[in-house]
Amino acid sequence: MRIVCLVKNNQPLGATIKRHEITGDITVARVIHGGLADRSGLLYAGDKLVEVNGVSVDGLEPEQVINILALSQGTIMFKLIPVSDRPVSNQTTMYVRAMADYWPLQDPAIPCADAGLPFKKGEILQIVDQNDALWWQARKVSDLSACAGLIPSNHLLKRKQREFWWTQPFQPHFCLKSSLFFIGTKSRANQQSCYARCPSSCCTAFAAPYEEVVRYQRHPGDRNRLIVLVGPAGVGVNELRRRLIASNPREFQSAVPHTTRVQKSYEMNGREYHYVSKETFENMVYSHRMLEYGEYKGYLYGTSIDAVRAVLDEGKICVIDLEPHGIQIARTHELKPYIIFIKPSSISCMRQTRKNARIITDYYVNMKFKEEDLQEMEDSAKKMEAQFGQFFDQVIVNDNLQEASAQLLSAVHHAQDEPQWVPAIWICSDTQT
Numbered sequence: 321m322r323i324v325c326l327v328k329n330n331q332p333l334g335a336t337i338k339r340h341e342i343t344g345d346i347t348v349a350r351v352i353h354g355g356l357a358d359r360s361g362l363l364y365a366g367d368k369l370v371e372v373n374g375v376s377v378d379g380l381e382p383e384q385v386i387n388i389l390a391l392s393q394g395t396i397m398f399k400l401i402p403v404s405d406r407p408v409s410n411q412t413t414m415y416v417r418a419m420a421d422y423w424p425l426q427d428p429a430i431p432c433a434d435a436g437l438p439f440k441k442g443e444i445l446q447i448v449d450q451n452d453a454l455w456w457q458a459r460k461v462s463d464l465s466a467c468a469g470l471i472p473s474n475h476l477l478k479r480k481q482r483e484f485w486w487t488q489p490f491q492p493h494f495c496l497k498s499s500l501f502f503i504g505t506k507s508r509a510n511q512q513s514c515y516a517r518c519p520s521s522c523c524t525a526f527a528a529p530y531e532e533v534v535r536y537q538r539h540p541g542d543r544n545r546l547i548v549l550v551g552p553a554g555v556g557v558n559e560l561r562r563r564l565i566a567s568n569p570r571e572f573q574s575a576v577p578h579t580t581r582v583q584k585s586y587e588m589n590g591r592e593y594h595y596v597s598k599e600t601f602e603n604m605v606y607s608h609r610m611l612e613y614g615e616y617k618g619y620l621y622g623t624s625i626d627a628v629r630a631v632l633d634e635g636k637i638c639v640i641d642l643e644p645h646g647i648q649i650a651r652t653h654e655l656k657p658y659i660i661f662i663k664p665s666s667i668s669c670m671r672q673t674r675k676n677a678r679i680i681t682d683y684y685v686n687m688k689f690k691e692e693d694l695q696e697m698e699d700s701a702k703k704m705e706a707q708f709g710q711f712f713d714q715v716i717v718n719d720n721l722q723e724a725s726a727q728l729l730s731a732v733h734h735a736q737d738e739p740q741w742v743p744a745i746w747i748c749s750d751t752q753t
């Protein structure tokens with residue numbers, strides 16, 4: 321038997337308790353890393369509680385013990401029987417990118433909602449404890465001084481996603497996955513209706529909920545990272561890309577697309593397009609050499625990995641725009657893409673900034689933005705963020721064009737010169753080759 325005194329001072333104890341199903345004993349289920357109990361070094365997972373502040377816990381439910389603890393202030397005295405085999409922590413810290421949102425206060429299954437760590441997709445988490453098969457402990461890298469919180473384990477979060485997915489009403493929704501795209505336009509006609517339970521890559525429900533990441537610093541001699549711009553139709557992706565390349569064509573370049581259409585007299589093979597036969601194009605598609613492709617007026621157009629590689633091999637920074645479903649294909653250890661989401665500003669701001677701007681859609685070319693175009697841009701941006709936000713390394717709001725261009729330039733240099741979180745598999749692949 322041991323007596324342990326902890327001074328609470330309005331902070332949580334930093335431990336959870338449970339009741340043994342057979343013996344009814346109340347034991348410490350886990351000690352939260354960096355919390356009061358952990359810092360004291362006096363409480364361990366497995367310790368059996370006998371008394372709290374002189375009150376016997378015999379026959380009490382865990383909730384009743386928690387109540388006693390919640391009502392106690394200042395010094396709390398535990399009488400306990402220490403666990404005989406203290407768990408030896410041989411855990412290595414792991415970093416992951418959250419691929420889903422998690423709100424502990426909305427999760428009835430969490431052992432202690434107050435000890436939960438809420439996170440949003442795309443956030444980088446430091447996992448400090450995976451001892452429990454269901455509940456891990458983690459911190460956000462943006463706040464490493466905080467004490468850890470509970471998060472569902474990989475396995476548990478996957479299960480939750482699956483349950484959530486199947487309990488959703490069966491409703492058709494618009495996804496941005498399409499087999500068609502039109503050069504220069506991301507048209508409404510492209511958006512094919514699919515079903516919320518479709519098994520395609522656009523549905524992230526069954527994807528791994530955490531992606532292991534590592535800190536990566538590009539060596540000056542290494543190839544540049546591919547810069548991918550993503551955004552809803554008309555937001556200004558092409559405009560920003562064009563301006564970036566024009567600012568220094570010796571540093572920045574786009575990838576030359578492939579097409580099956582006939583070369584025009586003033587065009588040069590490899591400058592405007594690579595002109596190839598339909599058979600060659602289709603072979604490139606089947607051998608996964610196209611990042612994205614589509615058909616326009618009976619001809620195929622696409623951006624190939626070879627074309628991107630050619631720019632990178634010249635030592636330049638390759639800047640392309642992609643439909644969001646192409647992100648997954650581009651995410652390889654070879655290209656190490658840095659994904660920048662170009663986000664529209666509010667509709668009221670766009671009414672001002674887009675007054676004299678012109679757009680191209682399926683239905684009209686070089687027309688002024690209409691109110692519904694702005695609305696559609698906003699809706700489409702929301703969908704993209706909801707579905708693909710976890711992949712965005714940077715978000716730039718394209719309000720003032722000059723400012724957005726300056727932000728893009730700085731983001732592109734940041735991507736090449738500063739350390740970044742990248743999927744661990746990209747770096748493991750490097751060391752294997």
Ligand SMILES: Nc1ncnc2c1ncn2[C@@H]1O[C@H](COP(=O)(O)OP(=O)(O)OP(=O)(O)O)[C@@H](O)[C@H]1O
Nearest residue numbers: 504505506553554555556557558559677678719721
């Ligand atoms: N911040 C801005 N302020 C004013 N006009 C802008 C701004 N950004 C882009 N534009 C203008 O909006 C129009 C559409 O831009 P852009 O063609 O680059 O869109 P996009 O995102 O590439 O979409 P799409 O692929 O459909 O062409 C262009 O006329 C462009 O000059």
